[in-house]
Amino acid sequence: MQICVVFSRKGFVSGEHGAFKVKINNEGTRRRVKKIKAELIQRVSYHVRSHRTQVDTVLAKEEREVSCHQWERKTFKTIFIRIPSCLPSRLGSGCRIINVFYNLKVS
Secondary structure (H helix, E strand, O other), X not given: OEEEEEEOOOOOOOOXXXXXXXXXXXXXXXXXXXXXXXEEEEXXXXXXOOEXXXXXXXXXXXXXXXXXXXXXXXXXXXXXXXXXXXXXXXXXXXXXXXXXXXXXXXX
């Protein structure tokens, strides 16, 4: 099974709804896809000398009921996930001990 996520654009701001499409290639599997789950995850990395700590936080979740049987290919149009208030991913060139990244996990 392959899942491909296509965004409507490269960046989003807090408070808006990020739109994306999900393409599922369910060829070669014997399972039916019944649900798409999307999670917006914030990863904050703290660097102090030689020690690094990472903290992951789920900022937003979205689920959609779908139907993609075995040996099918389907595109599910425009799924929205609300972008909450959050830190910018680049804290400026002066901050070397904190990094913030955002990932969209689709399953």
